Amino acid sequence: MTDRVFRTATLVAIVATIGGLSVRPTMAQAKLDNGSEAQAESPPVERAETKPKPENPPRPPSDVTAIDRPDDAGTGIIVKWSLSPDDIAKVEEGQTRNVIRYEILRQVDGEGDFELAGEANFQKESFVDPKCSPNSSYIYQVVAVKNEDSKSAPEATAAGTRPVVQWWDTKRTWFLVILLMICGAVIQFIRLARAGRSLKVRKIAGLEAVDEAVGRATEMGRSCLFVPGILDINDMQTVAGITVLSRVAGLAAEYDAMLEVPTSRSLVMTTARETVQAAYFGAGRPDAYNEDNIYYLTDEQFGYVAGVTGTMVRDKPAACFYMGAFFAESLILAETGNSIGAIQVAGTAMPSQLPFFVAACDYTLIGEEFFAASAYLSGEEHQLGSLKGQDVGKMIGGLLIIVGCLSATMGLDSVVSFLTDNVLGDKGFLP
Amino acid sequence: MKRTVPLVIAAVTGVILIASYFIPYAQSWGEEAMIWFDILAAIAFVLGGGNLLKMHLQKISNRRAGWGFSVVTISAFLITLSIGLSKMGVNPAENFPEWSWSGDYLQEGGGFKWMYDYIYLPLASTMFSLLAFFIASAAFRAFRAKNAEAMILLGTAFIVLFGRTYAGIYVSQPIIDVLASITGSEVESLMSLRLDRLTSTITNVFTLAGNRAITIGIALGIVSLSLKVLMGVDRSYLGSEE
Structure with missing residues (x-):
């Protein structure tokens, strides 16, 4: 009996325990939005499914206006607004921003829905819509956004704005003034030279060395290698390189030396062939011209380098010329040329590559010397006049720098800012 | 004629590009001109590919030195072309x-x-x-100290190379502390001699000044050469009339 009572009591206790575990509700404390605490009797799963109460949306921005962007081809409109009152400059630590961005929506020609034109960060009061057409009118709305579920009411422009095509880019006026002065000087000196006025031009060692290098290659019975850079013929450095090639080819034809020109662009190959052929004609040796010596390798930078350096190592040219635009390959080429004992002349307008050429080549044409090559090598008076014109440009630049330095020293901030922002800045000498 | 037509094309295109830079209305003309260049370059690419094949096939055919490399080049060219096109x-x-x-x-x-x-x-x-x-x-x-200029170059290179590493700071800071204690001056007043700051001074003052001079020279050279090409004063890149 006692035993049965004990077993029954144990069974009841177990059932009670299990039942208590299974039916005991989850007692979770939830903090409500109003700050009061209440006990919610809901399982965790049910809580996750509960939608969050929508937050208060930020207040909208105000004074939304849209104006045509100046100095463009009717492709841009500037949208401006006053910040939403909820868009404060600084938030305290631990707080979140009530406005994280602004959405700018636009409607084209008053038809269809407003579509997103772009976004601006908090504390920004303007946005440029660069994808407009002068044939359409645009109405803009600006919406302050706290998060995807919380956006302000849209604030719209009062009327449609139509972008206007401008006939003159006023930002570039100073650049044009300086350009006209330099071009005028170049033309004037060319005219003076044509009129018979003698012009003195200093010797450029690198260009004098061209004759020496081709002569040396001839004496050694080895070839000359001319590398016209890795950019296409639309780059002025390549054009300048081709003009030097004209001189090198003329000398090679005269001395009966072999000239090899590997190119990395098809158009450069075609141009180089024409130039070399003309030089051979000019030297009275059209029979010696072999177009196969001017060939295309590849457009790929390092593939081209591999091809040229391979040629260098196999053929061991006695003179190597690097004239054009170069990048990382400059030192690989020049050091390979150095290792085979070639006399090397380089010319480029890439300032970052100049130190490499200076370190590895015998002669280097630095910047303007490279562009002066065609005039210098031609020896024609009217071409030399262009070099004198460049000097006028240098004088203008030097004068402006001196005025700027003096003004800065004397504390004339308005003069300094005018020079740096307009004449010497991105609207002037450095467009 | 052979030189005149390219000269006229170059001059007209150049004038259009200059106009499109200053006149917003003409911007699309400049873009159009550059598209024409791209079309020409794309057509010329066929010339380049044809030339590549011709040169290397000749080399293989004549069994010239290194013809094996030509086999590799042509194989790689054809395989890449066929995989790309197909x-x-x-x-x-x-x-x-x-x-x-x-x-x-x-x-x-x-x-x-x-x-x-x-x-x-x-x-x-x-x-x-x-x-x-x-x-x-x-x-x-380049840095062999052969003469006074080379020694200056070597010293400058040492400062810049060393100053760009953490070691430059760790090595030069104690030296500055010692110098300050010897001269009795504030450490802060000698901080400009620390290698990292000396490096900044060299690159931001001396190098930058030289670089700007070169850049201005390049800009003037480009203006002058462009003008000569546009005016037809320099025709050396055009080939001969014959």
């Missing part, structure tokens, strides 16, 4: 699932992309990495 391994684009060639030839998993990632890039990286060794050999030659 879009091998490329899935059709989502919008045109029924057109097997509609996918992008550089699509991930495609044959051309695979060749680019696993053949071309490692080869190009190998060539690029050669630069490290060439910089070392060039620096060794």
Whole structure:
């Protein structure tokens, strides 16, 4: 009996325990939005499914206006607004921003829905819509956004704005003034030279060395290698390189030396062939011209380098010329040329590559010397006049720098800012 | 005629490009001119490819020295071309699932992309990495202290190279502390001699000034040469009339 009572009591206790575990509700404390605490009797799963109460949306921005962007081809409109009152400059630590961005929506020609034109960060009061057409009118709305579920009411422009095509880019006026002065000087000196006025031009060692290098290659019975850079013929450095090639080819034809020109662009190959052929004609040796010596390798930078350096190592040219635009390959080429004992002349307008050429080549044409090559090598008076014109440009630049330095020293901030922002800045000498 | 027509084309295109830079209304003209250049360059690419084939086939045919390399070059050229043109391994684009060639030839998993990632890039990286060794050999030659100028160059190079490393700060800071204690001056007043700051001074003042002078010279050279090309004063790049 006692035993049965004990077993029954144990069974009841177990059932009670299990039942208590299974039916005991989850007692979770939830903090409500109003700050009061209440006990919610809901399982965790049910809580996750509960939608969050929508937050208060930020207040909208105000004074939304849209104006045509100046100095463009009717492709841009500037949208401006006053910040939403909820868009404060600084938030305290631990707080979140009530406005994280602004959405700018636009409607084209008053038809269809407003579509997103772009976004601006908090504390920004303007946005440029660069994808407009002068044939359409645009109405803009600006919406302050706290998060995807919380956006302000849209604030719209009062009327449609139509972008206007401008006939003159006023930002570039100073650049044009300086350009006209330099071009005028170049033309004037060319005219003076044509009129018979003698012009003195200093010797450029690198260009004098061209004759020496081709002569040396001839004496050694080895070839000359001319590398016209890795950019296409639309780059002025390549054009300048081709003009030097004209001189090198003329000398090679005269001395009966072999000239090899590997190119990395098809158009450069075609141009180089024409130039070399003309030089051979000019030297009275059209029979010696072999177009196969001017060939295309590849457009790929390092593939081209591999091809040229391979040629260098196999053929061991006695003179190597690097004239054009170069990048990382400059030192690989020049050091390979150095290792085979070639006399090397380089010319480029890439300032970052100049130190490499200076370190590895015998002669280097630095910047303007490279562009002066065609005039210098031609020896024609009217071409030399262009070099004198460049000097006028240098004088203008030097004068402006001196005025700027003096003004800065004397504390004339308005003069300094005018020079740096307009004449010497991105609207002037450095467009 | 052979020189006049290209000269006129160059001059007209140049004037259009200049006008499009200053006149917003003419911007589209400049863009149009550049599109024409791209078309020409694309057509000329056929010339380049043809020339490549011709040169290397001649080399193989004549069994000239190194003709084996020409075999490799032509094989690589033809394989790359055929895989690129046939879009091998490329899935059709989502919008045109029924057109097997509609996918992008550089699509991930495609044959051309695979060749680019696993053949071309490692080869190009190998060539690029050669630069490290060439910089070392060039620096060794350039920085030999043969005369006063070379010694100045060597000293400057040492400061800049060392100043760009953490070691430059750790080594020069104690020296500045000792100098300050010897001279009795504030450490802060001698901080400009610390190698990292000295490096900044060299690069931001001396190097930058020289660089700007070169840049202005280049800009003037480009203006002058462009003008000569536009006016037809310099015609050396045009070939001969014959």
